[in-house]
Amino acid sequence: MNKESIKAISLFCGCGGADLGLIGGFNYLDNYYKHNPVEIVHASDIDPKAINTYNRNFSHKASVDDIRDLCFKEVDADLVIGGFPCQNFSTVNPTKKPEDRKNQLFWELARVVEETKPKVFIGENVRGFYTLKGGLYFHLAKDRFEELGYKVFHKLVDVSLHGIPQKRKRIFMVGVREDLNIENFQFPIETHGVEGMPSAVPLKSVIDSLIPDDPKYYFSKRAVEGVKRAKPNMKRAVYQNLEEPCLTITSHLAKVSLNSRDPVLLVNEKKELYRRFSPLEAARIQSFPDNFKFVGSQGDAYRQIGNAIPPVYFWKLINSINEQVFDAPYKQAQNIMKRALEPNSYPLL
Numbered sequence: 001m002n003k004e005s006i007k008a009i010s011l012f013c014g015c016g017g018a019d020l021g022l023i024g025g026f027n028y029l030d031n032y033y034k035h036n037p038v039e040i041v042h043a044s045d046i047d048p049k050a051i052n053t054y055n056r057n058f059s060h061k062a063s064v065d066d067i068r069d070l071c072f073k074e075v076d077a078d079l080v081i082g083g084f085p086c087q088n089f090s091t092v093n094p095t096k097k098p099e100d101r102k103n104q105l106f107w108e109l110a111r112v113v114e115e116t117k118p119k120v121f122i123g124e125n126v127r128g129f130y131t132l133k134g135g136l137y138f139h140l141a142k143d144r145f146e147e148l149g150y151k152v153f154h155k156l157v158d159v160s161l162h163g164i165p166q167k168r169k170r171i172f173m174v175g176v177r178e179d180l181n182i183e184n185f186q187f188p189i190e191t192h193g194v195e196g197m198p199s200a201v202p203l204k205s206v207i208d209s210l211i212p213d214d215p216k217y218y219f220s221k222r223a224v225e226g227v228k229r230a231k232p233n234m235k236r237a238v239y240q241n242l243e244e245p246c247l248t249i250t251s252h253l254a255k256v257s258l259n260s261r262d263p264v265l266l267v268n269e270k271k272e273l274y275r276r277f278s279p280l281e282a283a284r285i286q287s288f289p290d291n292f293k294f295v296g297s298q299g300d301a302y303r304q305i306g307n308a309i310p311p312v313y314f315w316k317l318i319n320s321i322n323e324q325v326f327d328a329p330y331k332q333a334q335n336i337m338k339r340a341l342e343p344n345s346y347p348l349l
C-alpha cells in the first residue's frame, strides 16, 4: 500500500534543527537516521540569518517572515510544528514580560492550528513555560488547543536519555485531532541512562581534543583571575566532566563568561586553562551532523545552535508520531488484509 508523504508546516524554524529531525537522512555518532516520509510545505522564521543557514542545508526553501503577518487558511497540512520563542519563559533570565500577550507566541501556533486543522501539531519550549506561575502559560496553551478540538499529550523530556550528550530539558506538546481517536500517545522511550539501558552518551564522544583548533577559544588570564577572586556565592565557570553529558547549550555561547553557569571546558588545571566550545562542538552536543553548515558569524552560529531543537530527538519524536498516528490506519488495513488472506478466514463482507 502506498502512503503519501506527511505535509508539514514549520513555524519558528530557526536554522532547522527540528526540521532536520523531521526529514531525516543524516548520520550522527555511528547511527543513520533514515529519511522520513515528510514534505515541508512551509517553513519560516523572523531571523534572516537563521534562514540563510536553513536554506544552505535543505533543498526546499524557508522564508523570512514574522508569523503575525502570515495567513495559512489556504494551506493544506497534516502536521504543524513550532518551537516558539522561549526567552520570555526562561526561569533564569526572562527577557520580556511573559504575562504580556504579545510575548506569548504560542497563540500564533494555535492560530495556525485553527486555520489549517492538521492531524497533529507539535509545540516545544523551555521548562519555564511548563513551570512558571504554577504552569499558567502551559495550561493557557493546552486549554486553547483542546478548545480547537485536539487531544494534547505532553512530556518534559531530557534529551540525554535519548542518546544525545547533553542534559537539556524541554517541554514537548503533541496534539492529535480528536476525530483520529487516539487515546494514548507514547513519547519516544528512553534509550540511555535509565535502568536496563546503556549509560548516557558522554561529552567526550563529540570532543576530538581538549586543545582547541584556535587559541581564541581560551579564556584570558584576566577572566580566570576574576573567577578566582569571585565570592563563593557568585556564579562561576562550570567546567564539564567529559565522562558525562554536557549541561545545556544556550544561545549566548558567543558571550559565555567564566562568571556564569554556562558550560565550559577545563583544558589544563595546573596552567588554569579554560575554554569555550567551538561552534562545531556546540552543534555536535546538540546532535547536528558535521555536514550541517552554519552561515554567518560565529555569534550567529552559536545563537542558532543554542536555539535549536536537537535533530536526533525530533527524529525519534516524529517516528513515534508516524507509527502511532499517521501509520495507524494503514497498519489496520494491512492487518485486515492479512487476516482475510489467511486460510479458513471468512470472506470480508
Ligand SMILES: C[S@@+](CC[C@H](N)C(=O)[O-])C[C@H]1O[C@@H](n2cnc3c(N)ncnc32)[C@H](O)[C@@H]1O
Pocket: 012, 013, 014, 015, 016, 017, 018, 019, 044, 045, 046, 047, 050, 065, 066, 067, 068, 082, 083, 084, 085, 086, 105, 304, 307, 308, 309, 310
Ligand atoms: C526556539 S527557536 C526555534 C528553533 C528551531 N525550531 C530549530 O529547531 O532550530 C525560536 C525561533 O522563533 C523565531 N521568532 C521569534 N519571533 C518570531 C516571530 N514574530 N515570527 C517568526 N519567528 C519568530 C526566532 O527567530 C527563533 O529562531
